[in-house]
Amino acid sequence: MELLLLALSFGLRAFVFFVLPIVFFVLKTRKDPRIKKELEKFDGPVSLPLIGTSYRFIGKDSVALFNLITSEDLKNYGHIFRVWDLNSARLTIGKAKYAEKILQGTQHQTKSTNYKIFDSWLGQGLISSSGKKWQVNRKILAPAFHLTILQEFLHIINKNSSILVGKLQEFSDSNQPVNLFDPLSLCVFDIVCESSMGTTLNAQLQQESIYVKAVTELVRLLMQRFISPMLRNDFLYKFSSVKKRTEQAVKMVDVYTNKVIKERRNLLKNMATDCIKERGENIEVKRKNKAFIDTLLKAQDENESLMTDKDIRDQVNTFMAAGYDTVTTACCWVLFILGTYPEIQNKVVDELHQVFGSSGRAPTMSDLAELKYLERCIKETLRLYPSAPFFERQLREDVHFHDGRTAPAGVTASINLFILHRDPENFPDPEKFDPDRFLPENCVGRHPFSYIPFSAGPRNCIGQKFALLEEKAAVSTIMRHFEVEAAHSIDEVKIELALVLKPQNGLKVRLRDRGAHHLNLRLK
Numbered sequence: 001m002e003l004l005l006l007a008l009s010f011g012l013r014a015f016v017f018f019v020l021p022i023v024f025f026v027l028k029t030r031k032d033p034r035i036k037k038e039l040e041k042f043d044g045p046v047s048l049p050l051i052g053t054s055y056r057f058i059g060k061d062s063v064a065l066f067n068l069i070t071s072e073d074l075k076n077y078g079h080i081f082r083v084w085d086l087n088s089a090r091l092t093i094g095k096a097k098y099a100e101k102i103l104q105g106t107q108h109q110t111k112s113t114n115y116k117i118f119d120s121w122l123g124q125g126l127i128s129s130s131g132k133k134w135q136v137n138r139k140i141l142a143p144a145f146h147l148t149i150l151q152e153f154l155h156i157i158n159k160n161s162s163i164l165v166g167k168l169q170e171f172s173d174s175n176q177p178v179n180l181f182d183p184l185s186l187c188v189f190d191i192v193c194e195s196s197m198g199t200t201l202n203a204q205l206q207q208e209s210i211y212v213k214a215v216t217e218l219v220r221l222l223m224q225r226f227i228s229p230m231l232r233n234d235f236l237y238k239f240s241s242v243k244k245r246t247e248q249a250v251k252m253v254d255v256y257t258n259k260v261i262k263e264r265r266n267l268l269k270n271m272a273t274d275c276i277k278e279r280g281e282n283i284e285v286k287r288k289n290k291a292f293i294d295t296l297l298k299a300q301d302e303n304e305s306l307m308t309d310k311d312i313r314d315q316v317n318t319f320m321a322a323g324y325d326t327v328t329t330a331c332c333w334v335l336f337i338l339g340t341y342p343e344i345q346n347k348v349v350d351e352l353h354q355v356f357g358s359s360g361r362a363p364t365m366s367d368l369a370e371l372k373y374l375e376r377c378i379k380e381t382l383r384l385y386p387s388a389p390f391f392e393r394q395l396r397e398d399v400h401f402h403d404g405r406t407a408p409a410g411v412t413a414s415i416n417l418f419i420l421h422r423d424p425e426n427f428p429d430p431e432k433f434d435p436d437r438f439l440p441e442n443c444v445g446r447h448p449f450s451y452i453p454f455s456a457g458p459r460n461c462i463g464q465k466f467a468l469l470e471e472k473a474a475v476s477t478i479m480r481h482f483e484v485e486a487a488h489s490i491d492e493v494k495i496e497l498a499l500v501l502k503p504q505n506g507l508k509v510r511l512r513d514r515g516a517h518h519l520n521l522r523l524k
């Protein structure tokens with residue numbers, strides 16, 4: 001009898017600890033038969049039971065992973081293909097006509113579940129939110145990003161570009177190669193911080209601040225989670241040290257942002273009172289240093305339940321997250337490319353001479369509008385090296401493609417710009433760097449979704465005009481001061497799989513002073 005009880009108890013334990021988890025795992029990783037049927041019409045790597053195509057990630061470092069999901073997959077499966085992350089299906093899209101179906105219109109605006117990695121930092125900010133919340137906030141924020149408003153931020157960009165030139169001078173004097181990411185990231189940090197929050201961090205001039213350190217650490221930790229299938233799993237993430245460190249960094253960032261919100265609110269209140277005292281002068285006219293946060297505080301004034309302090313914090317953190325690494329990356333790539341092709345650099349310099357002559361003045365909006373060739377170089381760089389190369393949507397409805405195939409509801413649609421921007425149908429000889437592809441006459445007839453570095457449709461990048469303004473102003477200022485020469489070949493650059501298109505070992509250049517300081521070109 002005792003033996004029987006013992007056997008039963010052992011059997012029960014075996015059932016609870018071994019059989020049940022296996023059954024649970026099998027059910028959890030079962031592919032949806034309808035999705036499976038539709039996706040069989042698309043090419044893609046062999047999918048194994050339970051693990052899908054995740055085996056492809058095993059033993060690969062971030063550079064190998066990047067090559068796998070760009071060049072190798074394109075070669076093997078073409079411009080649209082399916083993969084299975086365990087039982088969840090992803091359709092990778094690298095062709096304009098398919099991307100258009102996903103991005104245009106309002107049906108497919110929900111971000112994929114992968115965006116939940118941003119939750120602890122960005123909460124319900126524009127990038128990660130969906131539905132009504134996103135719609136309301138996008139409407140509130142859109143006017144703040146109009147070009148007419150953005151011109152008020154040019155003085156912030158110019159001031160910080162000028163500090164950057166001073167910092168780069170050291171490398172020019174010593175003829176030492178500089179990894180562009182180091183100085184550029186601090187400059188862009190200062191610009192985004194001042195224009196988003198109205199505070200000057202002086203990251204370029206001071207020792208590293210706690211805030212800069214925390215944001216940089218957050219970006220690094222998010223990337224670590226983004227590329228690791230293990231860490232993307234909520235359950236496993238819970239027990240990881242990455243989660244603990246992320247929480248610590250988020251806490252530090254939140255303390256800073258909360259303080260800024262409080263101070264800014266008080267400042268605006270005091271200004272309003274001063275203005276009323278001084279014969280009811282219009283506060284908009286009086287205020288010199290505007291910031292994106294002001295739009296949010298104004299919305300809060302009008303309807304506190306619509307815009308809580310947490311909402312403001314989420315949006316401000318989103319501007320930092322979306323605007324810092326992307327613009328840094330874009331500026332570094334364009335400078336490196338100009339350093340790689342001296343004949344193209346010479347054309348940029350000729351244009352700068354035409355617009356500025358030997359004047360040392362800071363660029364104005366109309367100067368920047370005249371820099372057409374530089375703009376084409378920036379655009380062509382974003383084609384070949386888009387700062388944000390991958391973004392995703394969770395399909396809630398079926399998408400019927402022109403070729404009769406369907407991307408079924410429940411699938412993640414992943415737009416892969418590295419492939420899409422290299423489609424020879426729209427960009428013949430796609431690997432060639434040719435700014436003249438963006439001459440107006442050469443754009444005629446090109447598919448409208450063939451070039452989308454800022455995404456497209458209702459969820460496109462709200463900061464794109466600001467980003468291009470920053471890029472043009474900062475890059476033109478650097479080029480007016482220094483001749484740039486790439487310190488290594490572009491073929492040696494190894495790109496990692498990450499949130500932005502960052503090379504593993506940075507982008508190094510040598511700088512030679514153009515003699516600008518003799519012409520008093522240091523911008524004040």
Ligand code: HEM
Pocket residue numbers: 126127138192318319320322323324326327330386387388391392453454455458459460461462463464466467
């Ligand atoms: C070269 C620089 C930049 C590039 C290439 C870029 C690219 C993009 C892309 C591709 C998206 C769509 C992402 C997705 O669907 O998941 C996006 C969204 C966004 N970007 Fe940018 N971005 C840049 C700079 C900026 C800047 C400077 C800001 C703000 C200061 C900004 C703010 C945003 C926001 C808030 C969104 C979410 C928009 C929404 O969903 O409504 N970006 N960006």
